[in-house]
Amino acid sequence: MAITPLSRRKNSTYSDFHKDLTLNPINLDLARRIDEDAIKESVKNLILTDRGERLFQPNVGCNIRYILFENAGPETAILAKQLIKETISAYEPRANIINIDVVFSVDLNNAKITITFNVINKEEPITFNVTLDRVH
Amino acid sequence: MASNAPITELDFLQIKNNLKAYLQGQTRFADYNFEGSNINVLLDVLAYNTFQNSFFTNMAINEMFLDSSQLMSSVVSHAKALNYTPHSRISARAKVNVSLSVPTSGAPNFIIIPAKTEFVAKCGNQTFKFFNDQAYTIQRVNGVYNATGLEIFEGRYVQEYFQVTNNTKYVLSNLNPDISSLKVYVKDSIESTIETEYVYLTNIFGTSATSNVFYVQAKNDSQYELVFGLNNFGVEPSNGNIVRAEYRVTNGEEANGIMSFTLAQNTIQGYAATITLNTQSDSGAERETIESIKYFAPRSLQVQDRAITENDYEIILKSKFPEIQAISVYGGEELNPPRFGKVIISVDVKDADGVSDNNKTKYAAYLSSRSPITIKPVIISSEFMFLGIDSTIYYNTKTTSASESSIRQITLDAINSYNTEYLSDFKRTFRASRLSSIIDAADAHILSNDIKVLAIIPMNPLLGVSNNFSFTFNNQLMLDHKLETGESLATHQPVIKSSLFVYNGRRCFIQDNGLGTLQIIKPAGVTFTVLNQKVGSVNYETGHVNIKNFNISSYVGSEIKLYGWTRNNTITPSKNRIISIRPEDVVINVIGVNG
Numbered sequence: 067m068a069i070t071p072l073s074r075r076k077n078s079t080y081s082d083f084h085k086d087l088t089l090n091p092i093n094l095d096l097a098r099r100i101d102e103d104a105i106k107e108s109v110k111n112l113i114l115t116d117r118g119e120r121l122f123q124p125n126v127g128c129n130i131r132y133i134l135f136e137n138a139g140p141e142t143a144i145l146a147k148q149l150i151k152e153t154i155s156a157y158e159p160r161a162n163i164i165n166i167d168v169v170f171s172v173d174l175n176n177a178k179i180t181i182t183f184n185v186i187n188k189e190e191p192i193t194f195n196v197t198l199d200r201v202h
Numbered sequence: 203m204a205s206n207a208p209i210t211e212l213d214f215l216q217i218k219n220n221l222k223a224y225l226q227g228q229t230r231f232a233d234y235n236f237e238g239s240n241i242n243v244l245l246d247v248l249a250y251n252t253f254q255n256s257f258f259t260n261m262a263i264n265e266m267f268l269d270s271s272q273l274m275s276s277v278v279s280h281a282k283a284l285n286y287t288p289h290s291r292i293s294a295r296a297k298v299n300v301s302l303s304v305p306t307s308g309a310p311n312f313i314i315i316p317a318k319t320e321f322v323a324k325c326g327n328q329t330f331k332f333f334n335d336q337a338y339t340i341q342r343v344n345g346v347y348n349a350t351g352l353e354i355f356e357g358r359y360v361q362e363y364f365q366v367t368n369n370t371k372y373v374l375s376n377l378n379p380d381i382s383s384l385k386v387y388v389k390d391s392i393e394s395t396i397e398t399e400y401v402y403l404t405n406i407f408g409t410s411a412t413s414n415v416f417y418v419q420a421k422n423d424s425q426y427e428l429v430f431g432l433n434n435f436g437v438e439p440s441n442g443n444i445v446r447a448e449y450r451v452t453n454g455e456e457a458n459g460i461m462s463f464t465l466a467q468n469t470i471q472g473y474a475a476t477i478t479l480n481t482q483s484d485s486g487a488e489r490e491t492i493e494s495i496k497y498f499a500p501r502s503l504q505v506q507d508r509a510i511t512e513n514d515y516e517i518i519l520k521s522k523f524p525e526i527q528a529i530s531v532y533g534g535e536e537l538n539p540p541r542f543g544k545v546i547i548s549v550d551v552k553d554a555d556g557v558s559d560n561n562k563t564k565y566a567a568y569l570s571s572r573s574p575i576t577i578k579p580v581i582i583s584s585e586f587m588f589l590g591i592d593s594t595i596y597y598n599t600k601t602t603s604a605s606e607s608s609i610r611q612i613t614l615d616a617i618n619s620y621n622t623e624y625l626s627d628f629k630r631t632f633r634a635s636r637l638s639s640i641i642d643a644a645d646a647h648i649l650s651n652d653i654k655v656l657a658i659i660p661m662n663p664l665l666g667v668s669n670n671f672s673f674t675f676n677n678q679l680m681l682d683h684k685l686e687t688g689e690s691l692a693t694h695q696p697v698i699k700s701s702l703f704v705y706n707g708r709r710c711f712i713q714d715n716g717l718g719t720l721q722i723i724k725p726a727g728v729t730f731t732v733l734n735q736k737v738g739s740v741n742y743e744t745g746h747v748n749i750k751n752f753n754i755s756s757y758v759g760s761e762i763k764l765y766g767w768t769r770n771n772t773i774t775p776s777k778n779r780i781i782s783i784r785p786e787d788v789v790i791n792v793i794g795v796n797g
Contacts, residue, residue, distance in 0.1 A: 080232055080236075081231050081233060083241060098230070099240075104239065107238075107239070107240065108233065108238030108239045111239070111243070115238075120243075121214065121249075121250045122214040122215065123215075123237070126237050158236060158237075159236075
């Protein structure tokens with residue numbers, strides 16, 4: 067977990083706090099996620115949120131979890147990519163999707179999603195993984 | 203820092219937007235605008251919490267006032283502060299005649315029909331139980347045993363017992379009691395065999411610490427609670443006493459209009475009984491609604507259970523007897539001839555034609571102790587003045603493909619809604635211009651309409667005997683519509699004309715001659731013969747009509763309609779009449795206009 071040094075605070079465009087409300091070890095204030103880190107967290111949150119979870123905002127979320135119970139074939143992977151793309155386009159305007167990979171692990175009953183995007187107005191691609199596991 | 207704190211909104215998203223606006227005043231966390239960010243999730247929680255608090259506060263404050271409260275329990279509580287007890291369901295009541303077959307040998311002088319004898323009534327697929335609340339003694343008269351007008355009430359009797367302790371609440375457990383049937387008895391202990399009856403009072407006037415009385419107050423949503431006088435305004439039962447409450451549980455208005463009754467057991471005291479109808483069931487009513495409580499509670503306080511002004515009569519009768527649909531009150535001095543010392547109360551009852559004698563007596567008895575000694579209330583049935591509407595509707599065929607029948611239906615619906623909203627009650631005035639504008643507005647494709655209106659007074663003469671009628675249209679009638687000699691029925695429009703009836707074996711109608719005389723006319727194509735030169739008279743200025751010695755053998759339909767052509771299209775009925783439009787009196791001509 068990256069703790070943002072105080073020296074970078076004033077130059078950051080995007081800033082959020084950590085999901086677990088981590089404290090800054092130096093000043094014991096709330097630690098921040100900034101810029102790419104913040105966007106990465108936001109994208110991950112969106113993908114892992116099912117529609118209807120957010121109060122009074124039934125359309126926010128990705129509804130991707132149900133594909134774990136679909137046949138682990140290429141059609142399902144395409145569907146998953148589509149859902150992720152639509153969600154990010156709708157709710158994360160800061161991210162420009164470059165590529166989405168969905169790999170099903172039949173033995174582990176999960177799906178590994180690799181998302182590559184770049185922040186708007188920045189060229190550097192960012193890649194991160196999200197693993198979807200069934201809850202039960 | 204934004205100044206619009208999120209405390210005045212009742213919409214979740216608006217509250218959240220206010221929070222976002224508030225965060226614009228700081229730079230440390232910038233991602234509140236993005237739905238996926240962690241801070242956005244926190245904003246959801248804050249907005250939801252604020253929303254919940256605002257909503258709760260709004261609802262709680264609404265419930266604090268009678269005007270805005272929505273919950274029955276709140277409305278009942280506010281009414282209690284105004285000393286108003288919402289009425290419970292009320293049992294339908296009917297009257298039956300009972301005839302007993304008793305063998306002549308050893309026939310007793312009288313036979314008692316016990317209280318709570320069960321009668322069965324069927325209405326469609328539903329079966330209702332009726333009981334007489336008091337025992338009735340049938341005397342033997344000329345060897346027969348007949349009871350006429352035995353009053354019976356719908357519902358079943360239940361009893362509840364309360365053992366008195368320090369904090370006993372005497373809440374009736376049943377949700378549909380008829381409080382008017384409630385009787386309360388108190389005995390010292392379970393072992394005691396002597397009960398004292400307590401009397402139901404609605405106020406504390408005339409009570410003392412030793413009065414055996416009880417009061418009733420509404421409780422929560424749909425229950426009632428007995429209250430005693432705390433040894434100040436009545437005896438308070440003491441610890442160990444047993445309170446017995448007996449009352450009817452009723453189906454309310456569902457049991458109205460029943461005309462067939464039988465005995466649950468075929469015999470009374472072992473004698474075969476024949477039951478015939480005397481008066482069909484009526485007066486059954488549902489529990490008072492929230493809207494009704496809101497209306498009557500403050501007015502009841504204003505009236506103070508006294509009938510002095512016209513409004514007082516209306517309020518105390520309507521709040522006590524929910525079956526009353528409309529009421530008109532006026533002094534006897536306004537009658538012609540005047541009846542001084544009388545107040546005339548014209549009443550229309552729901553689901554019934556006219557007011558039964560039983561109800562008239564009941565209303566008069568209730569009023570007699572609440573009106574001034576020198577004023578005698580006279581209850582009469584309401585009468586009607588109907589309106590015959592002949593309308594021509596012009597609609598644009600260029601802008602719609604709607605059929606004439608659909609335009610006709612739209613127009614009829616508009617007339618019905620006008621009737622419901624503006625007429626169908628006492629003291630209402632028909633205004634043709636308003637009806638006309640409502641018809642115009644009923645559909646965008648209606649271009650214009652013409653309305654012709656006739657006032658209709660219904661008459662129900664007895665057949666084969668002479669009948670006299672005296673009533674008024676209460677409006678000026680048209681002048682100068684004299685029936686000229688040789689004039690044809692096709693061209694002459696009389697001011698007064700009736701529907702058809704059979705007079706001296708011929709189908710005839712009543713018509714005025716333009717000079718104030720009503721005649722009986724026998725039509726023959728477009729010509730006619732006058733069979734009776736003067737069956738009555740009409741005053742064109744006052745609208746008063748007198749018909750004398752009117753003797754006919756039959757008439758067409760359920761009544762004879764007497765049409766009156768009023769001088770103005772604004773029609774006000776007399777005080778004892780309700781003005782109304784029936785679909786059967788409406789004629790609609792639809793004409794399509796191209797453009």
